[in-house]
Amino acid sequence: MTRYFWVLIHRYAGLYMAFFLTVAGLTGSVLAFFHELDNWLNPELHLVEMQDRPMLDDFALREKALSLGPHADINIIGFNRKPDQLYEARLIARTDLTTGKPYELGHNSIRLNPYTGKLIEFGKDEGLWPIIRRNILSFIYSLHYSLALGEVGVWLFGIAALIWTMDCFLAFYLTFPVRRGVSKVGAKVDFPQQDRGFWSRWAIAWKIKFPASAFRVNFDLHRAGGLWTWLILFVFAWSSVGFNLRQQVYQPVMNTLFDLPDFNQFPIANLPDPRPVPDIDWHSAHDIGRRLMAEQSQKLHFQILNEEALAYQPEKGLFAYSVKSDRDINEQNGSTVVWFDGTSCTYAGVILPSGQNTGFTISMWLFALHMARVWGIPFKIFVCLMGLVVAMLSITGVYIWLKKRRAYRFSQERRRRLDESKA
16 A cells, blocks of 8 residues: 555545535535524524513413413423523424324424513424525525435535545645655655655645645645644544434444443433423422532532523433533533433433543534634634635645646557557
8 A cells, every 4th residue: 555545545535525525614614603694684583672671481481382382392491591582492293192193283483572472483494495584594504514415415424524534634644755765656766855854844745835836836725724724624524423423433433432422322211102291390390400400510510600401301201401511612502411300300410511521522622613612703713714724625636636637648648649659
């Protein structure tokens, strides 16, 4: 396996990835500011005029929403809504006891005025076509991870992300200068420039020569651009595997290397038969969650900053009470969670975003960096620019391949003509 062999592997891996990474890079640049753009494009879906009075209690809003959708359930209550943020909840169809099948709701969410409880609208999945103001960001998001092709696109992108992850190391290796006295195909030759040391020769790979030919500029952009941004490129690549091939690839690898828990089995395995409705009411569950979280805070030495949400998981029969703590990495959402049984109220487990499990800590960092959920606006701008860099690396890679392919064909044609003239 000569260096030339690995060049070929890198070339054809890059050709498979090029289209996917160009799409992912360009769409990712937009998605770095997803929430800001969504609030600007669709303020009626998220914002409400502030009033000079307190908002209704979160539990009261849930009950109001349920009264407007009697055949639906709401399995999560979010806390910390902003004063200009309307109440929105996802609706889950209840089971019709006469038929044993879920009710047909015709909608999957509800939006209320948080000050009055008045219905603003029922929401439903409007699909991706036609593209309008309300769904354009959803369309871009779908393009970003699946080319808007559903499960097939998820797999295609997942394979591209896995190849990208492995190619990160191969591409890094190929930036090293050729070994002394060995050509790219393994033949021994004399290279006068090899008198310089490794670091001196490798330094060239980090630079962009300018002015130079279009091919040289593109080649330098491809090589140096990949080197200078290697670490964040690897973060994007491996986290993409986590998003698209979590159970198939990411989970087994991270579990083997860092003992990452499988959240299909954590804190307990899914029940044989889900419990659609908990036995304890939501007010009591809230009190239990707060008590258990305070106990874990004392035991594991973390500080609770604010409440995040209370959710019920029918597949496990557990409540999950989450807060934002000083162990959280994601700036937008708290991910410190305690679980307890929805029937017996007994403690079931706790997970901290950092400092408890190495695999989970690494994963939380990877996903927060990928989604620009750390370090505020400056990092969002950085991720936006990195999306353009990803697209640039793909486009320059294809350009290099085309130029070399054209040069190879030209040399083959020239050799053929020479052979014909000699004959």
